[in-house]
Amino acid sequence: MKTRIGTLAVLTAVLACAPAYAAPVSVKLRVEGATKTIFEGKIATDVHQVTGDQSGPHKCDGTNGGTNTTPGPTATGALDDAADSFNFSWAGSYSSSFDDFTVDQIGPDSSNDTQFWGLVVNGQDSQVGGCQYKVAAGDEVVWAYDLFSKKNVLLLRGPTRARAGRPFTVRVKDGRTGQPVAGARVGGRKTGANGVAKLRYTRRGVRRLKARRADSVRSNMLRVKVLPPRG
Numbered sequence: 001m002k003t004r005i006g007t008l009a010v011l012t013a014v015l016a017c018a019p020a021y022a023a024p025v026s027v028k029l030r031v032e033g034a035t036k037t038i039f040e041g042k043i044a045t046d047v048h049q050v051t052g053d054q055s056g057p058h059k060c061d062g063t064n065g066g067t068n069t070t071p072g073p074t075a076t077g078a079l080d081d082a083a084d085s086f087n088f089s090w091a092g093s094y095s096s097s098f099d100d101f102t103v104d105q106i107g108p109d110s111s112n113d114t115q116f117w118g119l120v121v122n123g124q125d126s127q128v129g130g131c132q133y134k135v136a137a138g139d140e141v142v143w144a145y146d147l148f149s150k151k152n153v154l155l156l157r158g159p160t161r162a163r164a165g166r167p168f169t170v171r172v173k174d175g176r177t178g179q180p181v182a183g184a185r186v187g188g189r190k191t192g193a194n195g196v197a198k199l200r201y202t203r204r205g206v207r208r209l210k211a212r213r214a215d216s217v218r219s220n221m222l223r224v225k226v227l228p229p230r231g
Contacts, residue, residue: 023046024044024045024046024073025044025045025046025073025135025136025137025139026042026043026044026045026137026138027042027043027045027073027078027135027136027137027138027139027140027141028041028042028138028139028140028141028220029041029042029043029078029079029082029141029142029143030140030141030142030143030220031079031082031088031106031107031142031143031144032142032143032144032145032217032218033106033107033108033109033145034108034109034115034145034146037210037218037221038088038106038107038109039082039086039088040220040221041082041086043078043081043082043085044081045073045074045077045078045081045135046073046077046081047061047071047072047073047074047077048060048077048080048081050076050077050080050101050131052076052080052090052091052092052093052094052101052103053091053092053093053094053101055094058094058099058101058131059071059099059131060074060076060077060080060100060101060130060131061073061074061077061131061134062074062131062132062133062134064099064132072134072135073134073135074130074131074132074133074134074135075119075121075126075130075131075133075135075141075143076092076100076101076103076129076130076131076133077130077131077135078135078141079103079106079130079141079143083106088106088107089105089106089107090103090105090106090107091103091104091105092104092105098129098132099131099132100128100129100130100131100132101129101130101131102129103117103119103130103143104117105117106143106145109145114149115145115146115149116146116147116148117143117144117145117147118143118144118146118147118148119133119141119142119143119144119147120141120142120144120147120153120175120176120217121133121135121139121140121141121142122139122140123140123153123155123175123176123178124176125147125176130143140175140220142217144217147217150215150216150217151174151213151215151216152174152175152176152181152213152215152216152217153174153175153176153216153217154172154173154174154175154181154184154211154212154213154216154217154218154219155172155173155174155175155219155220156170156171156172156186156209156210156211156219156220156221156222157170157171157172157173157222158170158171158209158222158224159224160222160223160224160225161224161225161226161227162199162201162224162225162226162227163226163227163228163229163230164201164202164203164204164226164227164228164229165200165201165202165229166200166229167198167199167200168198168199168200168224169196169197169198169199170186170187170196170197170199170209170211170222171191171195171196172184172186172191172195172196172197172211172219173195174216179195180193180194180195180196181195181211181213181216182194182195183213184197184211184212184213184216184219185211185212185213186199186209186210186211186212186219187199187207187209191211201226203226204226204227204228205225205226206223206224206225206226207223207224207226208221208222208223208224209221209222209223209224210222
């Protein structure tokens, strides 16, 4: 009995000293490359080490040795999970000073002297590295190529269903400011000054729409199911 009590006491002490990890979360991840969307979808991510270069695996849990001491899933962790699950690559350079990676390449697109990968979460540019940015369930995480030269981070909103032959409205705004974006092309139309475009399809089916403007990061995809016209 004493041995069993002693074992339980040791186990309890070990568990008490173990770090408390946040539960896995599901985020909306988008990777916008130089010429195309590399990935877009929901991804479940948890706390795990990541390997971005030849220096081996490193922690990537939102802790930085300061006041932020509770490990949690991160923006770079989400990217790493998506790359593993959906067969695309990423690479970065680890900095021991920042305890983080600089993301240098995702898919075919590499940073250069003037163009870099950047991180946006819920419409706002991240002020910290991706291994320091802890994400929460439902966050919209965007890794964008050449982010820092882009005027807008486009956000597309509209109905998910429409009737064949009947017009419907979509809206494009800047995810950073919430302001409407004019001149964005979506579904073969351009948005007006109010950020609105009117679309109409004569055939049933599924339309997958994205807003684009040359000086802006592409929008999220809006999936619209076009139903048969009413009889």
